[in-house]
Amino acid sequence: MNQGPLLFLSVLCAMAASWMGFVLMPQVQLGNQSTRLVKEIGRHYPAERGGIAVKGHDVYRAAGCVSCHTQQVRQSGFIFDIVLTDAGDFTDLVTSLVQQANGDLSDQQAADIVANAPKTILEGVSKQTVDSIAFLFKDSGGKVAANIRPTGPDIDRGWGPRQTVGLDYLFDEPVLMGSQRIGPDLADVGSRLADRNWHLLHLYHPRTVVEKSIMPAYPYLFETREIGDSPSPDALALKGEFAPEEGMEVIPTPEANALVEYLLSLRIFHPVFEAPYIFTQAEPSENIDSEMEPAE
């Protein structure tokens, strides 16, 4: 009995089916994305990494940071804050509607909201409540807006204002999403920790800045050398048990600088269409970028 062709065919089918499911379908669904205009920041997003941050991506990969750090913020739900944006002309009517929308408000509080619009009426409500309140205010002259707020454990931990989506990884090659979280998620670390000296100290020895850190130190990214004619301006400000011997200084290597530049480029601080949220905070100060011009 020759089972060869049958075997070949079934293996082919199995491979083809999984290829379609794992490669073709995701490609059709998510492939061919291009940068997009984000109104809130008036720029196209994502921006391609420039300068030494490109090399930093390779250093991150080589150092194995991905074995302890993910770069993916998850979101489990979303809630809304309802804001009275415009009270309109019929303040008495709108005041009573505000009280109807939020029963906890006293007459005085409701009147304050109407007098000082835009003001928040209700916080943390579902889409259904949003719709019913919008219906309530229809034709009243008052205008309400619903501000969406992502929720979920990752967001509560402060790892990012919204979930990460395919677009965020457009210029990552390869994508270093990671799957283990021994340390915090780093998708938005550039917004949270924008100080490059902090990162350098942390990489040299995490316990210089985080007392009980279990993250390994990366001393090979730094060079300990004798102080020349005068101390280098790049030397790390190390104190106590971490300070080098008398007459020595610790200088970051180009790899360390590149890695920090890469970490600072990890930012998802603004909304995109597929992961909306109300953008309030200002973009992390621009001096981060200018300060970090590669010194080549």
Added chain:
Amino acid sequence: MSAKPKKTVHKKKHADEREPGVHQEPVPVLLFVILLLLAFWGMMYLHTNAGGFNRYVYGPFESYAMVSDVQPGSSDDPMKRGADVYKSICLPCHQSSGLGAPGQFPPLAGSDWVNVEGPNRMLRIVINGLSGPVEVNGQSWSGAMPGFGDLIASDEDLAAVITYVRNSWGNEASVCTPEEAALVRSESADRGRPWSSPELLNLSVEVQ
């Protein structure tokens, strides 16, 4: 090993009388039924949880309509919203005056492509682009405008920029609604190449 096999082996022989082989046991029908049910369950699961396989839909959102619906500031004035989009996308070519650049980019101010009853053709130009010879107010141009359908992901932004162009610099034409934008966007989903002027002139001006 001794050459003499033990007797007990011979005694047991009847237990192995049937030689092993394939094609002897029919596959139970129940297995097929279970497999089919599993496949059906899988498809139903994808149907309800895959967000229509839309690239803009990530959990916890369930559909494109739902994502669209919760966009911040959707009650904004479309003219203001459109002006923002125009500034970041169209302005380098068509200029803030809407007059374009002589010999390179045709004007939008007073254009007979813009000042028509419906936004159908203009929506298509913005989504997929326009290339080849085109006549604007009797003057012919031959350039290429890329499509911006991907860049302007939100139907409200798309509608807003159309509305803005159709009602600025002395233009007076109807408002484009997000629904119209969504409809034309879905119709041109598989086009993937710019329009040419004759193709567009064959289409009605109104979104249908």
